[in-house]
Amino acid sequence: MYKRQLELLAEFADENEQVTFYKQGEWGDLCAGPHVDSTGEIGPVKLLEIAGAYWRGDEENPMQTRIYGTAFEDESDLENFLERKQEAEKRDHRRIGNEMNLFSIQDVTGPGLPLYHPPGKTVLKELEDFVEDLNQDAGYDYVETPHVFKTDLWHRSGHYENYADDMFIFDVGDDEFGLKPMNCPGHAAIFQDQSWSYRDLPIRYAENGKVYRKEQRGELSGLSRVWAFTIDDGHLFIRPDQIEQEVEEIMDMIIDVLETFDLEYEMALATRPEKSVGSDEIWEHAEEQLENVLEKRNLEYDIEEGDGAFYGPKIDFAFEDAIGRAWDGPTVQLDFNMPDRFDLSYVGEDNEEHEPVMIHRALYGSYERFFMMLIEHYEGKFPLWLAPEQVRVLPISDANLGYAYQVANEFDDFRVEVDDRDSTLERKIRAAHDDRVPYQIIVGDNEEEDGNISVRDRFEDQEYDVEIEDFHDHLVTERDEQRSEPDFLQ
RNA sequence: GCCUGGGUAGCUUAGCGGUAAAGCGCGUCCUUGGUAAGGACGAGAGCCCGGGUUCAAAUCCCGGCCUAGGCUCCA
Structure with a gap:
C-alpha cells in the first residue's frame, strides 16, 4: 500500500x-x-x-x-x-456537427474515419476554394497523388523506419503497401521525375492530400483526432539562398488565413526530436534559418525542444478554441533530409549539380481539425461565405408559396432554401434560428403586393419593405468580403 | 494502448429481471397563421455485437466493438 x-x-x-x-x-x-x-x-x-x-x-x-x-x-x-x-460544452463540434448534419463517424465505417454530409462538405469546399486561391496567387501548382504506395517509397523517405508504428501497412501478393501518412514523398517523387535548372526554383507543389495515421484508439476524438484526414499540403523545392524569403512568404499566407477567421494565434519553433535523420550540422543550420526569420521580423515565439519532425525543424502556429485550448494547425517545416534520400538535384549557375532544400507547409494544418475548431469558434453560426445554408425564404401562408419561390430564384447565386412546410411563421422562424441560417427572408401578402421582402437575421433583428436588389447587393458584398457576421441590419 | 463511465426510435433521453416509453423530428388531416414551438391522429426500435445465468434478460455476468472524460502520444 x-x-x-x-x-x-x-x-x-x-x-x-x-x-x-x-x-x-x-x-x-x-x-x-x-x-x-x-x-x-x-x-x-x-x-x-x-x-x-x-x-x-x-x-x-x-x-x-x-x-x-x-x-x-x-x-x-x-x-x-x-x-x-456548460457554455463550452454547447459549442462542442460533435454535438453541433450532428445538429447541423455536417458529418458523422459511424460504427460500420470505422473509428476516426469521418463522413462529410452535404452541408459539411459545403463548408469544406469553401475552405478548399479559399486556400486554393491563396496558393494560386503565391505561385503553387496543384498535383495529385494516390492514397497508397509500395513500401519501397516509405523506406526511401525514412517513414518506414521512423513512422511505421503509425502507419497502415498491408500485403498485396508479394508486395507490401502502406497508406500514406504524409504527402511529401509523393511530391518528392514528382520533383525527381525530371531535371531542373536553378532558374526553375522555387518549385511549389500543392495538394489537398488525404493521409492516414493509425493513432492510439483512446486518442480518437470527433474531428480533432482521426485516422483519415486531409492536409492542405504544400511542398517547396528551393535553393538554399531562397529559404528566408520563402519561409517569410508562407508565414504571411498563414497570418492571412488566421486573420480571416479572427483567430488569436501563437507560434513556436520546434527543434530536433530524439528519433530523427540527418547530421548535427544539417539540423543546426536548419534551426538557425528559421530562427533568423522569426528574429528578423521581431516576432514573439516559444521554443519547443525536441518537438520537430524527424526530418527537420519547424515553426508551428497554435490558435485557441472556445474552451481556450490551443490547437496546432498551420506549420512551416524545413527539410534537409528528404532531398538527400530522394537524391534530388538541380543544375546551378556553375553547371554543377546541387541539392535543393525542401519546405513542408500547411495553412490550415488538417481540414478536419481546422473545421472542428471553426465549428466551436463560431458555435456553428458560420459567416455568410461559409454557411451551408445562407438564406431561407419563409412564406407566411401557402398562398405566398409561389412568390417565395420567385424570390428564392433571385438569390440563386446563393445557397437558398424555401421553408414550404405547412406550419406557422413562428415555427418557421424558430426552425431557421435552430438551423443557424444567417438570413431569413419573410414574404406574405404585403411583400407580394409591393414586390419586396422582409429580412431577418440570426440576431433577431428585422426590417420590412426591403428591396430585393438592395438585399442581394449586400449579400454579394458580405460574402465576397468574408465578413464574420451578418451585418445587413446592423 | 491504459483507467473510469456510457451505448434504448432519425435526434435527445427515461426505463435497469416480467406486454419497450417520452419530447423533438417525420407522415396524414384540421388549421392559412405576420416575426423564437396551433391542434389531432399515425408511422417509426435487431434495446451495440457474441456468449452465459434464469421459467423469463434492454435490465444480471463474461468477452468484443464503439463512444465520453482523463493518462500517454499527435495535425
Whole structure:
C-alpha cells in the first residue's frame, strides 16, 4: 500500500533531498506542498472528473485513480465557472456537427474515419476554394497523388523506419503497401521525375492530400483526432539562398488565413526530436534559418525542444478554441533530409549539380481539425461565405408559396432554401434560428403586393419593405468580403 | 494502448429481471397563421455485437466493438 511512497523516499534518499510530509486530520502523505492549515479554509468545492493516470506520467507504469476537482473563494465564482463550462460544452463540434448534419463517424465505417454530409462538405469546399486561391496567387501548382504506395517509397523517405508504428501497412501478393501518412514523398517523387535548372526554383507543389495515421484508439476524438484526414499540403523545392524569403512568404499566407477567421494565434519553433535523420550540422543550420526569420521580423515565439519532425525543424502556429485550448494547425517545416534520400538535384549557375532544400507547409494544418475548431469558434453560426445554408425564404401562408419561390430564384447565386412546410411563421422562424441560417427572408401578402421582402437575421433583428436588389447587393458584398457576421441590419 | 463511465426510435433521453416509453423530428388531416414551438391522429426500435445465468434478460455476468472524460502520444 505504501509502495509508491517507499519508491519516492528511496529516490529522495539517493538524491539527499529534503522530504516533506503533510497531515490532515488522521490522514497524512508525502507532498511537496504547501497545504492549507485546515480544510475549512477551502471555499465551495466541485468534483469534476474521475480518471486513470499513469504513475508519474509514464505509460510503462501502473495506473492510479485520479480525482479532479476545483474550489473557489465564494459560491458565485464557482457558479460562474460552471456556467462557462456548460457554455463550452454547447459549442462542442460533435454535438453541433450532428445538429447541423455536417458529418458523422459511424460504427460500420470505422473509428476516426469521418463522413462529410452535404452541408459539411459545403463548408469544406469553401475552405478548399479559399486556400486554393491563396496558393494560386503565391505561385503553387496543384498535383495529385494516390492514397497508397509500395513500401519501397516509405523506406526511401525514412517513414518506414521512423513512422511505421503509425502507419497502415498491408500485403498485396508479394508486395507490401502502406497508406500514406504524409504527402511529401509523393511530391518528392514528382520533383525527381525530371531535371531542373536553378532558374526553375522555387518549385511549389500543392495538394489537398488525404493521409492516414493509425493513432492510439483512446486518442480518437470527433474531428480533432482521426485516422483519415486531409492536409492542405504544400511542398517547396528551393535553393538554399531562397529559404528566408520563402519561409517569410508562407508565414504571411498563414497570418492571412488566421486573420480571416479572427483567430488569436501563437507560434513556436520546434527543434530536433530524439528519433530523427540527418547530421548535427544539417539540423543546426536548419534551426538557425528559421530562427533568423522569426528574429528578423521581431516576432514573439516559444521554443519547443525536441518537438520537430524527424526530418527537420519547424515553426508551428497554435490558435485557441472556445474552451481556450490551443490547437496546432498551420506549420512551416524545413527539410534537409528528404532531398538527400530522394537524391534530388538541380543544375546551378556553375553547371554543377546541387541539392535543393525542401519546405513542408500547411495553412490550415488538417481540414478536419481546422473545421472542428471553426465549428466551436463560431458555435456553428458560420459567416455568410461559409454557411451551408445562407438564406431561407419563409412564406407566411401557402398562398405566398409561389412568390417565395420567385424570390428564392433571385438569390440563386446563393445557397437558398424555401421553408414550404405547412406550419406557422413562428415555427418557421424558430426552425431557421435552430438551423443557424444567417438570413431569413419573410414574404406574405404585403411583400407580394409591393414586390419586396422582409429580412431577418440570426440576431433577431428585422426590417420590412426591403428591396430585393438592395438585399442581394449586400449579400454579394458580405460574402465576397468574408465578413464574420451578418451585418445587413446592423 | 491504459483507467473510469456510457451505448434504448432519425435526434435527445427515461426505463435497469416480467406486454419497450417520452419530447423533438417525420407522415396524414384540421388549421392559412405576420416575426423564437396551433391542434389531432399515425408511422417509426435487431434495446451495440457474441456468449452465459434464469421459467423469463434492454435490465444480471463474461468477452468484443464503439463512444465520453482523463493518462500517454499527435495535425
